Amino acid sequence: MSVIALIPAHNEADRIGATVSAASGVRGIDRVIVIDDASADGTAALARNTGAEVIELTENLGKGGALQAGLDAVAADADIVVLLDGDLGQTAEQAWLLLAPVLAGDAAMTIATLPRPAGSGGIGLVKGLARAGIRALSGYEPIAPLSGQRVLSRAAWEAATPFARGYGVEVALTVRVARAGLRIAEVPTEMTHAATGRDIAGFAHRGRQFLQVAGALWKLWLGVRL
Numbered sequence: 560m561s562v563i564a565l566i567p568a569h570n571e572a573d574r575i576g577a578t579v580s581a582a583s584g585v586r587g588i589d590r591v592i593v594i595d596d597a598s599a600d601g602t603a604a605l606a607r608n609t610g611a612e613v614i615e616l617t618e619n620l621g622k623g624g625a626l627q628a629g630l631d632a633v634a635a636d637a638d639i640v641v642l643l644d645g646d647l648g649q650t651a652e653q654a655w656l657l658l659a660p661v662l663a664g665d666a667a668m669t670i671a672t673l674p675r676p677a678g679s680g681g682i683g684l685v686k687g688l689a690r691a692g693i694r695a696l697s698g699y700e701p702i703a704p705l706s707g708q709r710v711l712s713r714a715a716w717e718a719a720t721p722f723a724r725g726y727g728v729e730v731a732l733t734v735r736v737a738r739a740g741l742r743i744a745e746v747p748t749e750m751t752h753a754a755t756g757r758d759i760a761g762f763a764h765r766g767r768q769f770l771q772v773a774g775a776l777w778k779l780w781l782g783v784r785l
Contacts, residue, residue, distance in 0.1 A: 727775025
């Protein structure tokens with residue numbers, strides 16, 4: 560059984576090395592692939608030097624597009640895919656907590672729940688929209704609707720792809736897997752990543768996230784291609 564980790568990364572030079580190193584050490588993961596989403600800070604070279612296979616995109620496609628590029632490269636071989644954010648650092652080693660239930664056949668998709676980071680600036684609008692939309696479209700009530708740390712069996716990723724664009728990728732994954740009648744398990748972890756703050760950049764990021772999540776939910780409701 561082939562287990563492949565896909566790590567989309569855009570300008571993650573500060574953490575990508577630690578993330579790759581930790582993911583590579585997870586029992587059961589056979590390959591670690593970083594999809595460098597047109598970074599300008601040496602992310603690709605650092606990932607490669609730490610032992611990852613690297614797919615370098617010349618155009619920034621956003622998270623969903625980067626993940627799709629990675630999946631397209633390994634679809635023939637991947638029995639299970641492990642999706643990890645590039646800024647997890649050493650905490651990526653906890654991917655085993657997500658992988659174990661899928662390997663055992665106890666879940667088709669696992670989702671990490673993360674502790675709330677100190678000093679995070681969000682007020683919950685995006686998470687509330689995502690949770691309500693997933694519930695309305697699939698009947699599933701998520702704890703962590705926006706968590707990007709996931710493991711999917713072949714049945715799950717085939718039911719849930721192509722990946723939605725941008726930050727709509729997680730809500731689309733959950734809706735599609737739930738609609739397919741496959742079991743979802745949310746797993747507590749102590750994973751951490753860089754949180755956005757209460758500054759202009761942070762609010763701009765959450766604004767883009769809100770619009771992309773809303774767009775994905777709207778398309779899922781209409782039944783059109785994401």
